[in-house]
Amino acid sequence: MNFGNFFLPPQKSTIAGEVDQLFNFINLVSAVILLGIVVAIVFFIFKYKRKSENDTTSLVDHNTTLEVTWTAIPLFLIIYVFIWGFQDFMKMRTTPGDSYEIHVTGKSWFWEYTYANGGKVLNDLYVPAGKPIKLVMTSSDVLHSFYVPDYRIKQDVVPGRYTTVWFEVMEPGESVIFCTEYCGRSHSDMIGKVVALEQSEFDEWLRSSGGKPEDMPLAEWGEKLYTSSGCQACHSVDGSQIVGPSFKGSWESARQFEDGTSGVVDENYIRESIINPSAKIVKGYPPVMASYDGLFSDEDLSAIIEYIKSLK
C-alpha cells in the first residue's frame, strides 16, 4: 500500500522508503480506528435516538473485559509504532564511517557550503549520488533548519554549536532545500537545492569548484551568482523593494547613507557592500546583510558588478 504519489514527495534518499512505510502504516491504522468511531457515532445516533423524555437507560457503567481490551490493543500498537520509529531514527542519527563530509553554515538568508578542498558554494549543494554524505552544520546568526523533503531529513542549525545530518542519494537529480526554522523576513526565500551528480561528474565539478565556465560572459555568470547565492532574497532586479535596495537602475545612482554621508554606486562601492555590508547602510534599510567575505573570487565580484551594470 503506497500513497506516496499524492501525500509524500518522491523517495530520493536511502532512508525515505523506510520512513514512508511507517507513515503509511500509521495512516492505515488511524483510518481504521477513525472509521470505526464514525460508524459507531452514526449508528448510535440513529439506533438510540431519544423516543421520549421518560426513556430509561442502562445503569452499566463499566465492563472490565471491554476496558482491558481497548487499553491493551492501543498499548500494543503504540509500542510497535514507537519501536519502529526509534529504529529508523537511530539509522538517521548513526552516520556511516565512510561518509563524505561537507560543512554547512546557515546565514540569514542563504546556505553556505564548504568542501574539503576549501571550495565554497552557496545555496546549491553538489553531492555525489550513491555515497553517504555527512553535513556538519552551524549558523552564523539565528536558528535555521536544513530540510530536504525528498530525503525525509531535517536538522536545526544552531549558532555556537555543530549539528550533523547524513543522507545518501540514490540517483543523480535535484531536490529542493527549505529552511524550516523561522528566521525572519526572508525565511520563506531561504531556498536552495541539492544537486546529486554521478561520482565522476561530481569529481569534475569539485575540481572546477563552481567557477565561471570559460566561454560564459561575465554578466551572465553574475546573474547565475545572483540567483544561486541568495542575493535575490533581498535585492530585486525589477525595481520592487524587498529587504535591501533593488539592483535595477542602481548603477551609477546616488546613495544616501544612514550616517549622513552619500556616494555613488560604482565598482568599489559594490565590492565593499558585498564584502563588508555594514560599512555603508543605505538610508531607510535595515543593517541585516551577512558578509560574503571569502565567498567570491575576484572574477565572481567582477561578474556581479557587470550584471548590476546590465540592469538598466
Next chain:
Amino acid sequence: MASTSKERTLTVRHFPVDENPTTNYLNATKGLKSWLTTVDHKRIGLMYLASVIFFFFIGGMLAIALRLELLTPAKTFIEADTYNKIFTLHGAVMVFLFIIPSIPAALGNMFLPMMVGAKDVAFPRLNLASFYIYIFGAAFTIYSIAVNGIDTGWTFYTPYSTKTGTAVIAMTFGVFIMGFSSILTGLNFIVTLHKLRSPGLTWGKMPLFNWALYATSVIQVLATPVLAITLALLIMERTLGIGIFDPALGGDPVLFQHFFWFYSHPAVYIMIVPAFGIISELIAVFSKKRLFGYWFIALSSMAIALLGFLVWGHHMFVSGQSTLSSVVFSFITFFVGIPTGIKIFNWLATMYKGSIDMKTPMWYAMIFLFQFTIGGLTGVMVGALSVDVHLHDTYYVVAHFHYVMMGGTVFAFLGGLHYWWPKITGKMYKEGPAKIAAFILFLGFNVTFLPQFILGSQGMPRRYYNYVEQFTTLHQFSTVGTWILLLGFLIVAVYMVQSLRSGTKASSNPWNARSLEWMSSSPPVSENFAYTPVVTHGPYDFHKPLAEFQLGLAESHGHGHHETETVKTSSTQEA
C-alpha cells in the same frame, strides 16, 4: 478515595426551584460600577466570556488575513514583515488571550462553584483580581501591536527574539502578567473544590467538568511559573545582555526551547483537558446515561496532567538535543496517548444503549469526537521519531494542533456555550439556525485544515510567506475553508444576539440534567442557592427523580411546616 469517608446523617428537605425569582445575578445590582467591582463568580465569568470572545474575534480576523495572503504563492496583499507579525499575533492572541482562559476562566468560573453547590469560589476578591490582571496583561499585548508589532512567532525562540527590532518585551511582559491570572484562577479552583463542596458531594459524585478543571488548575499552578521565569530571562537577555541564551556570551539558544516547552507542553493540556470535561457533561446529559468509566475519565485527566510535564522534548526532535533525549521523550509521549484515546472509547460506550437527543450541544460533542480523534491520531504520527523528522515544522504540525486546539477545544467550547447558554442568559437560542451553523463550522474547519495535512506531508514548511507553485491548489482550498468558517461564526453571532434580545425564556433545567447548576433558576440568583444543597446521588443518575437532586439542609430551628427527611451521606469534609 471516596471509601475513606465517614457517614453522617443530615436532616434535609426538598427545595423546588423558584423559576421566577424577583432578581437574578444579572439584574440584582445595576450600573457599570456594580460590574467592575463585583465579586460574584458568575459576573466575573461573564466578563471573562465577553473578553475571550472579543479576543477570539481578533485572532480569527488575523487568521483570515493570513489565509488570504496565502491565496497566491507570492505576495497577495501584504508584505513579508506584516505577514510575519500577523502570524505571531494570531498565535499569541489565540493561545494566551483566548484559549487558555476560554473554558476555565469563563465557563469554569460560572459553573465550577455552582456544580459543587457553593455560593462562590473560595476567594471571590482574588477571582476579581485575576480578571484585572488578565486585562492588564492583555493591554500590554495590545500595546505591543500598536508599537511596531512582534515578528518572532508565538514561541519567541532565541536568538531571533533577542535580535529582532520588534516589540518583544511588551508582548512577553504582557504574557508574563497574564500568567499570574492563570495561576490565581487555578489556585482559587483547587481550594474551592477541596473546601466548598456541598454536604454529600464526595469526589466520586463530582461532575467530570469539575474533575477536568481540577486537573487543569494543578497544571496552571505548577507550570505557569516556569513560563514567567523563562520570559523574565528573555526580557533580561534583551535589556541587560545576561547571556543565558546568546551563544556569543556563552549561552545556549536551545535552553530557551527546553524552558519554553516545559511550560507550553503542559499548557496544551490546560487548553484541551477542560474540553474533555465539557464533552463528558454533554454526552452524559444528551444520552441520558451514566458515564461509562467515570473514575477512569476523572483520574486519567490527572494522569495526563502529570505525564504532560515529562514530554516537552517531543517538540525538539530535530533541535539538536541529544538522540537519547529524543528517544525518551518520544517513548513517554506515546503513554499520554493511551488515556486520551481510552476517553474516546468511554464516551462512545456512554452513548451505547443511551437515549440520545441530538440537540446542538450534542452536535458539537459529536463533531469534537471526530475532529479530536484526528488530532490525536496525527499526534501519534508526529510522536513517532523517524516520521517526525520529516513532518516537524511543516503544515502537518499546523494541521495537527489546529485539530486539537480548534477542532477539539473550540468546538467543545461552542458545545459548552450552547449547553449553558440558557443558564447564563436565561434565554433559549433557536435550534434550527444553531444546527445549521454547527454543520457549516464543521465543514469550514475540515476544508481549512485537512488540506494542511497533505501540504505538510508533501513538505510545505510552516511560517512561509512565499511558497513554491506546486502547493497552490491545496493552499487555496484551505483559504476557502476559512471563509466558510467565517460564515458559520457569523450565523452563531446573529442567532445568539437574537436570543439575547427576543429569545424565549429558559426554564431552570431545559436539558433535564442532574448536576447542581441546573437546580437554580435561569439565570441563577446572586447567591446561586438559597439553601445549602445536599447531594445524595451521582451527577449522571438520570434514573433517579429530579426532586432528589434538589435537597438542601433543613434549617435546624425550622418552621415546621415543611416536610423533612433524613439522609445518610458519606462525606470527606465538614460542613
